[in-house]
Amino acid sequence: MENENLDEKFMPTFFEKKQLVTPGELLAEGDYLPGENTYAEENKIYAQRIGLVDSDNKKINMVALRAFYVPKVGDIVIGTVMEVGFNGWTVNIKSPYNAMLRASDVLNRPFKPQNDELSTVLTAGDLIVAKIASYDRLHDPQLTVGEPGLGKITRGQILHVVPTKIPRVIGRKGSMISMIKQETNCQIILGLNGVILVTGKTPEDEELAITAIRKIEQESHTSGLTDRITQLLKENNVNVEEPKNE
Amino acid sequence: MNDKSDRLIDKKGVRLDGRKADELRPLKLQVGVLSNADGSAYIEHGKNKILAAAFGPREMHPKHLALADRMVLRCRYHMAPFSVPERKSPAPSRREVELSKVIRESLEPALFLELYPRTGVDVFIEVLQADGGTRCASITAAALAIADAGVPMRDLVVACAAGKVDDTVVLDLYDAEDKLGAADVPVAYMPSLNAITLLQMDGILTPDEFQQAVDLAMGGCKKIYEMQKEALKTKYMVVKDVEEEKEVDE
Numbered sequence: 001m002e003n004e005n006l007d008e009k010f011m012p013t014f015f016e017k018k019q020l021v022t023p024g025e026l027l028a029e030g031d032y033l034p035g036e037n038t039y040a041e042e043n044k045i046y047a048q049r050i051g052l053v054d055s056d057n058k059k060i061n062m063v064a065l066r067a068f069y070v071p072k073v074g075d076i077v078i079g080t081v082m083e084v085g086f087n088g089w090t091v092n093i094k095s096p097y098n099a100m101l102r103a104s105d106v107l108n109r110p111f112k113p114q115n116d117e118l119s120t121v122l123t124a125g126d127l128i129v130a131k132i133a134s135y136d137r138l139h140d141p142q143l144t145v146g147e148p149g150l151g152k153i154t155r156g157q158i159l160h161v162v163p164t165k166i167p168r169v170i171g172r173k174g175s176m177i178s179m180i181k182q183e184t185n186c187q188i189i190l191g192l193n194g195v196i197l198v199t200g201k202t203p204e205d206e207e208l209a210i211t212a213i214r215k216i217e218q219e220s221h222t223s224g225l226t227d228r229i230t231q232l233l234k235e236n237n238v239n240v241e242e243p244k245n246e
Numbered sequence: 247m248n249d250k251s252d253r254l255i256d257k258k259g260v261r262l263d264g265r266k267a268d269e270l271r272p273l274k275l276q277v278g279v280l281s282n283a284d285g286s287a288y289i290e291h292g293k294n295k296i297l298a299a300a301f302g303p304r305e306m307h308p309k310h311l312a313l314a315d316r317m318v319l320r321c322r323y324h325m326a327p328f329s330v331p332e333r334k335s336p337a338p339s340r341r342e343v344e345l346s347k348v349i350r351e352s353l354e355p356a357l358f359l360e361l362y363p364r365t366g367v368d369v370f371i372e373v374l375q376a377d378g379g380t381r382c383a384s385i386t387a388a389a390l391a392i393a394d395a396g397v398p399m400r401d402l403v404v405a406c407a408a409g410k411v412d413d414t415v416v417l418d419l420y421d422a423e424d425k426l427g428a429a430d431v432p433v434a435y436m437p438s439l440n441a442i443t444l445l446q447m448d449g450i451l452t453p454d455e456f457q458q459a460v461d462l463a464m465g466g467c468k469k470i471y472e473m474q475k476e477a478l479k480t481k482y483m484v485v486k487d488v489e490e491e492k493e494v495d496e
Contacts, residue, residue, distance in 0.1 A: 020482060022475045023393050024356075024401025024438040037398070039358075046438060048358070048398035050478055065482055066285070066396035068303065070362075096303040096365040137363055138314075162396075221482060 017054060020065075020221070021047045027060050035061035051164075052221055065221060069095040069163040069193035071132050071141040076150075078158070078191030079143070081126045084119045087111060091128065091143060094160070094193045099141040101130065106145055127153040129189055129197065149189075156187075156199030157206050161217040163194035168220040169213055176216065176226060183233040184209040208236050254423055255412045261423070263292075267416045270406070270466055275387070275477035277394050283370075285395025287477070289387040292420055293377035298387035300395040303365035311366070316359040318366040321350040323384055325373040345381050346371075352385050352434040352444035353392065356399045367397055378421035379407050385434050385444070386470055393478060402474050403443055405434035406466035408459040410451055415458045417466045431456070433463035437471045 011030030015021060027038060027045045034040040037048045038060050047053065051064040069077075071093065079091040079099060088102040103111040103118055122128065128143075129150050135141035145151045161169065169190060170177050181188055186200035186209045196213060200206040212229055219225055255261050265271070271292030280286035283299035306312035323345040327336050338346075349371065357367070369391060371384045382405035389403040409419045411427040424430055429449025435442050442464075451459060 020479050022402065022478045023399035024436065025475070026438055039398075039400070041400075041439070046400070048400075049396060050393060050482070064396060066394060068284075068396050096305070096362050098305055 013055065013060075015053045018052045018221075018223075020050070021053055021062070022050050023047055027053055028055070031058065033059045035059040037062035037064045037067070063221075064164045065162070067162065067164045069093065071095050071097065071099070071135040072192075073132050073135055075132045075192040076129065076189070077132060077143075077193040078127060078129050078153070078189065078195035078197055079193070081122050081124055081128065083124060084122070086113070089118070089122055091130070093141070093143075093191075094163075094195060095141070097135075097140045099130075099132070099143045101128070101143040101145065105133075105143075108146065122152060127158065127197075129153060129191070153197060156197050157210065159196050159198065159210055159213060161194050161196060161213065163192065165217050165220045166190055166192055166194060168225075169196070169216050171226065176229065179226075179230065180209055180212050180233065183237055184212070208233070211236075253412060254426060255414055255416075259414075261411070261416065263420060265418075267414055268462060268465070270418045270469060271420065273470060273473055275390065275473055277390055277477050277481050283391070283395070285391045285393065285397075287387045287390035287394060289383050289390075291379065291383040291386070292418075293375060294373070294380055294383045295375040296380065296383050296387050297372045297374060298384065298391040299370045299372075300367060300388070300391040300397070301370075302367035302395065303362045303397065304367075306364065306366040312364045315363050317357070317362045317364075319350055319354055319357060319359070319369070320366060321346045321353065321369045321371065321388065323349055323371045323373070323381075325376060325380075329373045329376045345384075348381060348444065348446070349385055349388060352405065353388060353403055355441065355443045356389065356401055356403045356436060357392070358398050358400070361398065367392065367395075376421070378419055378424040379432070381405070382407050382432050382434070386474060390474060390478060401436035401438045401441075402471065402478075403434050403436055404467040404471045404474060405432060405444060406463050406470055407432040408463035408466070410449065410455060410459065415455055415462060417462050429455075429459070431459040431463060433460060433467060435464055435467040435471075437468050 013028040014026050025047045029044050032045050038045050045060045049064040051062040054061050077093045079093040081089050082092050083090040091099040093099045130143040130145050133142045133144040184205045186198050186205050189197040198206050198209045274290040276288040279288045280299050285300040287298045289296050327333050369388050373380050385405035408417050409427050409430040411423045429451045431447050434444030
């Protein structure tokens with residue numbers, strides 16, 4: 001009983017802001033709540049993954065440096081069609097579960113096997129931008145492409161990043177991503193599953209955008225990243241613009 | 247054998263390989279060594295050289311092995327034919343099948359199996375060179391590989407053995423001591439939670455000696471745990487330090 005009272009008074013934390021921690025590291029003791037990538041046991045908060053800790057009032061959060069994508073309803077993802085089935089497609093969305101895309105969703109009308117040949121619409125290997133329509137513990141995720149901007153990808157380049165780093169690529173209120181879009185003249189679609197589609201007018205533009213995103217992924221846990229990315233983009237843009245002026 | 251060659255510890259308390267009774271073999275740990283695996287680790291524990299690779303969580307194959315209420319962990323411990331002085335058949339032996347099970351069971355308590363039902367995590371452990379205590383080194387490396395794959399864990403699992411050699415309880419037995427010694431006690435341990443996940447004993451010990459051996463092994467585990475954390479962090483620290491130094495210079 002004595003100990004319990006003491007805990008409530010002191011409530012110590014064992015980390016500095018943005019400190020790098022490993023699974024099992026004790027983060028806080030006392031009346032705290034486990035947030036993302038942390039768990040509680042006997043009044044103590046521990047880390048679940050390797051990442052950077054941060055606290056929000058009484059909630060201990062962590063940004064994981066290594067993680068996989070877990071589907072969430074409403075997320076936009078980019079997936080690869082793996083298999084054409086009887087009434088839909090199996091799609092690999094780089095998560096522990098394979099997603100299903102129903103034929104009736106793509107065709108926008110009831111699907112009749114005698115009239116429609118599914119492989120003419122999408123075949124194995126095709127890339128699609130889709131939205132998670134439903135998902136829970138018991139059922140594999142269902143996808144939908146019935147919204148503007150979703151559907152089969154016809155051009156551009158794909159790159160993969162660790163899914164937890166997508167928010168860093170977006171930046172505060174989308175500052176990072178809009179800057180990259182502006183400086184490189186590329187259209188960029190971020191799949192929350194860590195797959196990114198870059199479409200630009202020239203391959204050089206696309207390359208520059210990819211280099212920038214790669215840099216963000218690698219250095220996402222360091223400070224002053226925005227400035228370095230700005231510098232990278234500006235430096236390279238000068239090279240692109242110079243020949244035009246001559 | 248004569249009396250002299252039988253001694254594994256000399257009068258000064260130094261072992262055949264020059265260590266003291268409570269000394270670990272030199273350790274080297276590296277994370278993320280295999281690019282095709284979701285997570286990987288390499289360990290050099292004395293003369294042991296072991297690679298561990300983790301995949302998943304991913305859809306279970308074959309499908310009927312998936313469990314509706316939790317994730318499945320599969321481990322494969324395998325020794326390369328060239329890992330021991332006499333060529334070992336590459337086919338899985340009785341010992342390897344058993345060790346695969348033992349390693350799996352020592353890692354399972356560290357995972358949140360209930361979080362991702364119907365999926366599986368696969369861990370492949372390849373012993374490239376063996377010199378006693380490979381099960382312990384394998385567990386240490388496998389835990390790192392799983393953490394590197396981004397699978398949520400309660401704690402990293404560390405393993406270390408203790409045993410009895412020439413009537414002395416010693417830490418971290420190597421091949422010769424394991425074969426000629428009186429007892430071997432491998433312990434796998436989660437230091438942050440103070441929980442033992444594997445405890446085996448081979449040989450004969452008095453209850454006192456057993457307690458001594460477990461304490462010694464747990465002490466060894468704690469030392470390795472620090473190196474394990476360091477290895478996991480190093481990968482990211484390097485980038486962080488370099489970039490922040492650049493900034494200071496500017």
